[in-house]
């Protein structure tokens with residue numbers, strides 16, 4: 001049902017894009033629109049009813065590392081419009097579609113509105129980086145704990161690469177506070193960052209509390225973008241570190 005209305009909306013927006021292309025847009029706008037229309041991941045996301053192309057980044061990472069198992073509790077930070085949550089709902093069985101597998105939990109958070117999705121609980125208009133949101137998460141997660149924290153969060157890009165990098169890395173640091181509150185020992189954290197001078201510092205901080213930290217650049221991530229992901233696995237709760 002949702003997929004059908006989404007398809008209609010996609011077709012509608014594709015037509016709108018075509019019309020916009022014909023009008024006098026700036027060269028940069030035209031390049032962006034052309035790229036969207038040609039992008040195989042945009043086409044595939046439409047075909048497979050994903051809310052956006054980023055679904056393929058998580059699918060690719062999860063196919064390789066198997067983070068999302070049936071029965072797992074997952075927090076999806078920066079979840080709007082909800083493509084990563086769609087992947088997570090399916091893989092952890094939080095909509096209970098596979099009666100033979102244990103049902104998991106998916107909680108998505110975003111500053112923006114996230115359209116409802118069967119199997120996910122969304123905290124729209126919430127900031128992941130602040131304590132009141134963490135308190136709500138503790139209430140929503142079974143036993144107040146998560147097996148996996150996903151973050152595809154990104155601030156609105158200012159166009160100043162260095163400034164945007166620092167902003168996103170600062171948001172990633174706040175995920176370590178969240179992990180301390182909710183992440184189960186041996187849990188995983190997957191977070192997006194934009195490459196730059198502070199990436200190494202983030203990697204070091206993650207390495208102090210996780211046994212393994214890898215840098216990933218999925219095929220679906222545009223080659224010309226500074227986007228990367230850190231996959232941190234096997235969380236050592238701070239009390240286990242002393």
Ligand SMILES: C[S@@+](CC[C@H](N)C(=O)[O-])C[C@H]1O[C@@H](n2cnc3c(N)ncnc32)[C@H](O)[C@@H]1O
Pocket residue numbers: 051052054055077078079080081082083084085109110111112126127128129152153154155156171
């Ligand atoms: C690239 S989009 C995420 C796409 C999403 N993974 C999907 O598959 O649909 C990044 C999102 O991060 C959100 N965001 C940025 N800062 C945030 C914050 N402090 N708290 C919550 N969400 C945030 C933005 O509103 C935006 O929707």
